[in-house]
Amino acid sequence: MILRSIDLESFGRFSRRCFEFRRGLNLVLGPNEAGKSTLMEAVPAILFGVRDKKRYLPWGRGGACRGALQFELAGGSVRVQRDLMTDEVGLEWADQLYQTRRQVSGKASPRGRSLEKKAYLLELQELLGFRDADLFRATLFFGQGDLDLDFGKSLSERIKTLLSGSAEIDYDQVLDDLRESLFSVTRENPWGKDKTRDRQLELAEKELARLDGLLQQSVTARKEFSTIEAELLDLETGLAEDQRELDKGEKYLQWIRTYWQLEEQRSRLEEQFSIAREQQAQQRCLTQERETLRRQLSAVGLSLPEDGSVDLHERLQEARRSLLQLRQLQQEQQRLRLDLADEKKSSMFLICGWTLLVVLGAGFGAWHAQPWRIYALLVGVLLTGPVWAWTIWKRVSRSVRHSELRGKAQLLEQQQQELQRQLDLLEEPLAAAGLAARLDVLDAQLDAWAGHREKLQELREIDSALKVLPTAEELAGTVRRLTRDLALVEERRQQGRNLRPGVDLEAAELADAEAELEQLRRKIAAAEERRNRLWMRRAECGALLAGRPQLEEDRAEVLQDVVRLQGRKRVLALACEVLRDSVSHFRADYLERFAARIGPYLESASDGVYREARLDEDLSISLRDEGGRWKPLTHFSRGTRDAVALAVRLAFVDQFSHGRKLPILLDDALVNLDGNRQARMLKLLKKLSLEHQVILFSHDERLAKRAARERWHVLTLDDGSRAPARPIKEEQNAGQLHLL
Secondary structure: OOOEEEEHHHEEOOOEEEOOOOEEEEEEEEOOOOOHHHHHHHHHHHHHHHOOOOOOOOOOOOOEEEEEEEEEOOOOEEEEEOOOOEEEEEEEEEOOOOEEEEEEEEEOOOOOOOHHHHHHHHHHHHHHOOOOHHHHHOOOEEEEEEOOOOHHHHHHHHHHHHHOOOOOOOHHHHHHHHHHHHHHHHOOOOOOOOOOOOOOOHHHHHHHHHHHHHHHHHHHHHHHHHHHHHHHHHHHHHHHHHHHHHHHHHHHHHHHHHHHHHHHHHHHHHHHHHHHHHHHHHHHHHHHHHHHHHHHHHHHOOOOOOOOOHHHHHHHHHHHHHHHHHHHHHHHHHHHHHHHHHHOOOOOHHHHHHHHHHHHHHHHHHOOHHHHHHHHHHOOOOOOHHHHHHHHHHHHHHHHHHHHHHHHHHHHHHHHHHHHHHHHHHOOOOOHHOOOOHHHHHHHHHHHHHHHHHHHHHHHHHHHHHHHHOHHHHHHHHHHHHHHHHHHHHHHHHHHHHHOOOOOOOHHHHHHHHHHHHHHHHHHHHHHHHHHHHHHHHHHHHHHHHHHHHHHHHHHHHHHHHHHOOOOOOHHEEEEEEEEHHHHHHHOOHHHHHHHHHHHHHHHOOOOOOOOEOOOOOEEEEEEEOOOOEEEEHHOEEEEHHHHHHHHHHHHHHHHOOOOOOOOOEEOOOOOOHHHHHHHHHHHHHHHHHOOOOOEEEEOOOHHHHHOOOOEEEOOOOOOOOOOEOOOOOOOOOOOEEEE
16 A cells, blocks of 8 residues: 555645655655645544644635545555545545545544544544554654654553454453353352342242242142131131121110110100290290289270380380470570571661762762862761671671571481481380370370389289290190100100010110120121131132142243253353463463564664564563663663664554555654664665655755665655645656655
């Protein structure tokens, strides 16, 4: 595989450039700041993207920042392109006729986890052998003056994973799967996982034990079934007898309770009947006494209302007071009317006559005595002015007096109306007594009442007593109702006596009889509960007896499962043990195998001075010194360390490419080497270019002469941002060295 071209658009210094490469060694020559490192960084940026989107965006220019890589394979070509601002990628496989075979596209951000990114990385892994940007930089990508082996802890772990073969076949995962399979079969686990929860084998063994227990229970179920049947028969007989006794006792108690309730009701009705009869006799006696008193009072001239009320005396007094007040009001009204009539008389005729006389006299004097006319008029005014002033004052005073009299008349009118309403209310009871609302009649009646005060008081007390007692009709109705109720109660008592002639229990003994019945009920309830439990147990025993054939079949199946799971347990445990030992032995020597792969590259890089290296668990490298002792790489010179670093990187490429001959990129990686070591490194790179495409980026003009002499493919970069790439010399040679 070779990198045929790099197309850049608005990428760093390059606005729109295309760089083409060939097989073998390629040299990209240019001074510092000409864009060599930018061109080299474009390769991982296009393949894997960048986190800092503005890193390669040209200054002062916005828009897109794109790039594309064209790879040439034995059977066709692959084009990878990316928009670094949006991370939109495309990877297209083509045949030798540049016909598209398949392609993927989508968004593949370095931070993303989309399905499109996963599909893109799978295609990238098929192309390069891996899809990790850090691994790419640690193997195929040599930075400026960077031949160190400081990979960091995380990258070192991934490299060790790849070296051990776990990337292709995850033996740990296989071992974990075997252990999980074993752990799903049984909880007996020597690797420290949860050992409390039962698995398939333990569940099957418990099920087998349960079925054995059920079969053992079915053996004793037959005997228990017969015992339960006999006990149930005895219980049913006893329950039937007790239930009959309970029904009999409840009926008897109900009859006794009803009998004593009727007896109590009869006693209560007789008491009420006696009270009603006494009230009836008392009411008749009081009525007769009241009629006697009324006749006696009527004989002496006292009138009483028909309803027998004796409060007529108070009403007579109230009517007399109202009549007296009414007469007084009428007299006051008469006086007010006379006062009003006097106020209406007026002396206006005299005042007007006097005024006319004075005016005529003043006019006559003014006519005959012209010089004294003013005095004549003044005398006329003096004679009439006071008279008219007194007249006006008198009129005003009379008007005020008239208003006061009218107000007082209205007040007397209201009082008269109120007294008249009271008399109207008293007129009905007076009319009922045959009396008229006149003072002479009322005075005569009050005199008669005053002489018979004691009889009137006695009559009043009789009326009060009669008001407390029910009426004669009410008492008669009560007596009839009580007589009927007593007859009904007596009839029911007689019916009860006919059904059960004798009464064995008194009312006070009912509580004891109820307690005995309650005890019998509890006995019956306990027997029924015992019967229900026996029924349930009999059903369980019957189910065990009926299900014994099925239990035997289930036990046979479970026993087969137990035997099968025990065999699976033994096989999985043995497989885990064998695989664990095998993986341990394999991983114990994978570093030795990789160290052996480093040897040939180390021998070429050191001109045969060093032929072998040793790797520790942390990927630190040791070499043999002149005495044959292993020493850390830090004990050796810078040139030796660079040679070892290059050898290790080349071994990584050989190890991780899986047969793919991938391009190798170096950015002034030989700048720190002296002339001899640089010559050896170039010799090694030239030898390496026979199998791998090597692209070397450098500012050393001496390499240009050597490139021309040895027919490398050379691209030159000047310090202008838009100058085209100029090939110094192009010849067809499979062993060309391309230095960038």
